[in-house]
Structures are given as C-alpha cells and as structure tokens.
Amino acid sequence: MILASLMLSWWQGSRLSRLQNFLGRAWQNSFLAHFLNARPFWIGSTFAFPARLGQLLPPSWRARWEEGAPLFPWLSGSRLLQWSEPRAYCLLIVLSAYPIIDYYIRYGQPVGSIAGGWKEVALLLGLALVAAKLTLRGKDAYRPNPIGFPLLVFFTLYIFLFLVRSPNLGIAFDGVRIYLEYALWFWVGFYLLENQRQVKLFSLSLLLCTTALACHGIWQYFNHVPIPPEWIDQAERSDILTRAFSLVKSPNILGSLLSLVLPLGVAGLLTAKHRYVHLGYLAATAALALALIFTFSRGAWFSAVLGLSILGFLAYPPLIWALIAAAIATPLAIPSVADRLLYLFSYSYYISSQRGGRIIRWQAALEKVSHHPLVGEGWGRFGGAVAARAIPGSFYVDNFYLKTAAEGGLIGLGTLVWLIIVSWRAAYQVTMRLQGEFRIWAAAYLGGLSAVLLHNCVENVFETPLMSTFFWLLLGVLLSFPFVVGEEAPHQPRV
Structure with missing residues (x-):
C-alpha cells in the first residue's frame, strides 16, 4: 500500500491526471459505456x-x-x-x-x-x-445469476449442433465436451466462496501456486533446458536458446496462465497494508513478469498488457504509465525480446506463416466455414486437440474462435461470442459497483480473464483443461463479488 499511496499522491497532482479525468468524462458519454452499463433484457425474468x-x-x-x-x-x-x-x-x-x-x-x-x-x-x-x-x-x-440465461442458450445450441452435425458420435462428444464440461466450473466458483476472507485466501493461493511455476520456469530459462526445435521459428534470427514452460509443458499455455494471474499480483501489491506483505507481493509479481518474458510467447505478452491496462483504467490509472515505462524498458534491457517482437512484423515471418504457420491455418479454417457456414464440420473434426488425435492430417488452427467457427459454424461462433460479451459486461458492471481495495481486486480478475480471451485469438487456449477450468472458475468468483464482499465493502480513498 506504501507504493500505491506514493503513486497516487503523484498522480493526483499531475497533468496526466487531468487528462485522464477528461477522457473519463468522454468515456461516460460514449455509446460503448452506455452499452456496458445497460441492463440486459433477461435479468428480470x-x-x-x-x-x-x-x-x-x-x-x-x-x-x-x-x-x-x-x-x-x-x-x-x-x-x-x-x-x-x-x-x-x-x-x-x-x-x-x-x-x-x-x-x-x-x-x-x-x-x-x-x-x-x-x-x-x-x-x-x-x-x-x-x-x-x-x-x-x-x-x-x-444467488441471482446475471448470465444464467446466456449460459442456458449456450448449452442448448451447442447440444443442438451436436445432435444435427455429428458424423462420428465419439469424436463429436469429445469435441463438444471441451465447451460444455468446463463451463460448469462457473457454478462452482459462483457459489462456494462465502466471505471476504475466503476470496482473499483463494486469490493468494492461486497467486502462490502460479508463482511457484513461474520460479520453475525462470530456473529452466537460466539452465537452458532443452526444448523441441519447432518451438522457435527457424527463420527467426534470435539468440533464444530455450523457453520457459514449467510443469504445464507449453510456453504458450504457461504464458496464458501467467497473464491471467499477473493482474492479481499487481492488485495485491497495490492493496497490501503491511511492509512485509507488500514485499511478498512485489517478489511474486516480479517472478510472474520475468517468467512471462521468458516464455517468449508474443500472444501472452500482448494479452498481459491488455489485462494490466484494464486493471489500470478501471481501478488505478497510474498503473497505465508504469506499464508504458515497462513496455519501453523491457526490449531495451532484454534484446531477445525486441528481436522477437520485430520479427513479428518482418517479411520473413509473413512468408513462414504463409508456408506452415498461422496464416495458412486460418485460411484453412475459413475454407471449412465456407463449406458448412451455419453448422460447421461437426464438433471435434477440425483445428484442435480432438481432431489431432482422431483424424489423420489434422493440425491446431491456433485460433480458438476460428476453430469454433469451423466446427460449429456461424451458429456456434455467434453463440460463443455473445456469451463472452454478456459475461464481460456483467463482470464490468460488478467491478464498477465496488469501491476501494475490492474494486482493485475485481478489476484484476477482469483484466486476467480479458487477457485469456485475447490470447485465444492466436492460440487454442480454451482447449487446455487447465485454462478453460480457471477461466470459468474465476469468472464465477468475480460475479459472486456482490454477494461475498458486498457493494458496501470497506471503503478506502477512491482511485
């Protein structure tokens, strides 16, 4: 809390604060803000x-x-x-x-x-x-559930697609299970926490366990643990010798997990009231950030920036400028980070991606959608883990939304996107109703969830049971905040 107080004192007297207040008033009058604050038609029923x-x-x-x-x-x-x-x-x-x-x-x-x-x-x-x-x-x-009706529609339509488009029932069952089974974790997270102490205990436990994985990943990087050659693009000129992957066996999934939990570390750092607790959160946050860098997962990097930006915009504006400074300093301090980012915008990357990377895979997914635009190829038949196991020649499409469109058609994709939008809006409304430290914690949860949603644009993150479970579980925990911490949570000076 000491660091937060110092940053807040500097912020309140700065021109940047006045600029932020002006942008905040403009935001409040925007169409998007009115949409996010709107009451869904199904709430009453x-x-x-x-x-x-x-x-x-x-x-x-x-x-x-x-x-x-x-x-x-x-x-x-x-x-x-x-x-x-x-x-x-x-x-x-x-x-x-x-x-x-x-x-x-x-x-x-x-x-x-x-x-x-x-x-x-x-x-x-x-x-x-x-x-x-x-x-x-x-x-x-x-507990009244603000996304109960969208979840019912989601389950109903996905089961409908399973019934009408399943060339192979075994493959289709495994394919649709990825979507429906893990969504049930939402109810567990929504109901099992009862008070503020339990929320903090769960958040701290998740942070400590992820920090342990982060420290293991850092150890892997400095000890040059061998990795498969396909984890590094051979056309990329870089001094990257290894990537952190820890126990999850994938640097991209480890990066996604770190981007989910990193905002919680920052929230603890901003709300800690005692010096030693503050130092503990600082050490954990530093370990998460360093391990995230060493995954060399560009998608996870951009996702983490989004998650921390949401935390800053919704609960602690000075964090935005600290994030900008870190984004500038990191490539300068670690040249391999700069090389990896610059390669993303190079012609060599475009050629490599066209030959066997994401671009050619995304084009293949769009071709599948064009063949069966409404109901897709059938669950489990393209672009994911089930297809890779059961159908010869299959590959990961590295975009969960395109995979969903290829397997479930526009009906499946539209339903998933609609559920994500209404869930994000419900989580945003919960965050904005809270004050003080729990506003910061809620914004951290929302930032981490948003990071995972963005990372799904370049990875099949939701196909990993670990990440799909954590996403729905943490969404349930966040939407339970009004019942657990209350809208009259202990107030601190509003940031």
Whole structure:
C-alpha cells in the first residue's frame, strides 16, 4: 500500500491526471459505456425464475425454501453435510494448485486410470457442494445469476449442433465436451466462496501456486533446458536458446496462465497494508513478469498488457504509465525480446506463416466455414486437440474462435461470442459497483480473464483443461463479488 499511496499522491497532482479525468468524462458519454452499463433484457425474468420454479414444489418444500431451511428435514441431521457445507471453499483452494496436481498425477505416482478422470471427479464434487448449499440453506443460499440465461442458450445450441452435425458420435462428444464440461466450473466458483476472507485466501493461493511455476520456469530459462526445435521459428534470427514452460509443458499455455494471474499480483501489491506483505507481493509479481518474458510467447505478452491496462483504467490509472515505462524498458534491457517482437512484423515471418504457420491455418479454417457456414464440420473434426488425435492430417488452427467457427459454424461462433460479451459486461458492471481495495481486486480478475480471451485469438487456449477450468472458475468468483464482499465493502480513498 506504501507504493500505491506514493503513486497516487503523484498522480493526483499531475497533468496526466487531468487528462485522464477528461477522457473519463468522454468515456461516460460514449455509446460503448452506455452499452456496458445497460441492463440486459433477461435479468428480470432470470431473477424471478426461482420464484416461478418454487410454485411447482409441494407446499411443504416451498415453505422450507422460503424460510432458508433444508428442503428435506432429515438433511438437518446429516453430520457429513453439516461439516462439509461451510468448508466447501477448500475445494477452490485445492484447485488453485491445478497444474501441480495434474502434473504429478500424470507423470508421477499414481498413474493410469485416474490421470484423465480426476478433473471430472473434482467437478462433480464441486457441483455436489453447490447442491448441498442450496438444499441445506434454501433461498438464503441462492444467488441471482446475471448470465444464467446466456449460459442456458449456450448449452442448448451447442447440444443442438451436436445432435444435427455429428458424423462420428465419439469424436463429436469429445469435441463438444471441451465447451460444455468446463463451463460448469462457473457454478462452482459462483457459489462456494462465502466471505471476504475466503476470496482473499483463494486469490493468494492461486497467486502462490502460479508463482511457484513461474520460479520453475525462470530456473529452466537460466539452465537452458532443452526444448523441441519447432518451438522457435527457424527463420527467426534470435539468440533464444530455450523457453520457459514449467510443469504445464507449453510456453504458450504457461504464458496464458501467467497473464491471467499477473493482474492479481499487481492488485495485491497495490492493496497490501503491511511492509512485509507488500514485499511478498512485489517478489511474486516480479517472478510472474520475468517468467512471462521468458516464455517468449508474443500472444501472452500482448494479452498481459491488455489485462494490466484494464486493471489500470478501471481501478488505478497510474498503473497505465508504469506499464508504458515497462513496455519501453523491457526490449531495451532484454534484446531477445525486441528481436522477437520485430520479427513479428518482418517479411520473413509473413512468408513462414504463409508456408506452415498461422496464416495458412486460418485460411484453412475459413475454407471449412465456407463449406458448412451455419453448422460447421461437426464438433471435434477440425483445428484442435480432438481432431489431432482422431483424424489423420489434422493440425491446431491456433485460433480458438476460428476453430469454433469451423466446427460449429456461424451458429456456434455467434453463440460463443455473445456469451463472452454478456459475461464481460456483467463482470464490468460488478467491478464498477465496488469501491476501494475490492474494486482493485475485481478489476484484476477482469483484466486476467480479458487477457485469456485475447490470447485465444492466436492460440487454442480454451482447449487446455487447465485454462478453460480457471477461466470459468474465476469468472464465477468475480460475479459472486456482490454477494461475498458486498457493494458496501470497506471503503478506502477512491482511485
């Protein structure tokens, strides 16, 4: 908090602050701002849905639901439910170590049948804990969900596409599961956290586990850990000898994870109230940033800049100028960063991408869309992990949105984009309703989620269970903020 106070004092008296205030007033009158602040048409009917559903319940159940009592009297005597329900948030604390757990299950002991199924077991446990909360506490546990209707439409249309366009049911099931299974984590994140302490504990746990991976990635870089030659474009003139990838086995996915969590480190740095806590957040943030650089994932770099910019614009404007200074200084201090960025705009990169890179893959995806524009090729049949395993000659298209369009057509892509837009708007509205330190934390969550959405433009990030799980889980946590920290969170001087 010391650093935040110093930066804020300088900022409030600067010309840049007056410029920011002018731009802020212009933003408030813009069409986009009015759109983001608008109330969706389905909110009233969505929030009234439990009351309508309650009319279908037997009178005794309806009365117990309204009273906040267990729907079934015998549940009140269940010691297991009474013990597990208030401790349900511990599942999220465990999940913050997802990449570490997954690595040791897959590559350590035990191995075998549980390696591919432990995630589903964890999801079922999370959903069971949500059901336990609603069953034990009735109406008191229910939280109106601002994206409930869009999620229902998303599930309905994707199942419809599965039914009407599945040349191979096994492939189609695996393909659509990538979209629907991990979206269920939203409900786990939305319901399991109950108070401010649990939110901070989960955020800190996620930050610490990711920092451990970042330190491992930094170690890999300085020890020149061997990497596959295809991780570096052979046409690129660079002194890059290795890339950080840690336990997730991919520098691009590690970069995506770091861009998701880095804003949380900055939020902790800005809100820490004690010197040693401040130094801890500073060390963690520095490790995340350094490991992000050493992934040499350009998509992750640009995504992280977007995430931190959103944090700055929505909660702490001085951060924007610190980010600009860091963006200028980093290529100067690390020449290989400058080389990698400049290569992106070179003719050699264009030729290489046309021959076997993203450009030719994106063109192939657009050709698939032209063949079946409405319903696509069918889930799992192009551009992703399922197709790469099941269909000879398949490849990753390196753009999750184009992959979705090729497999699910314009209906699938349009539904996904609509869900993303309404989810982002709901998260933005939650962030803008909060004040003080929780405004900063909410903006950090939104910035990290936005970084992942941008990175999906150049990678199949959502095809990775780790990233898809974290995205939907953190979106649920963010949209639960009004119920967990309240709109009357402890106020600090507004930034």
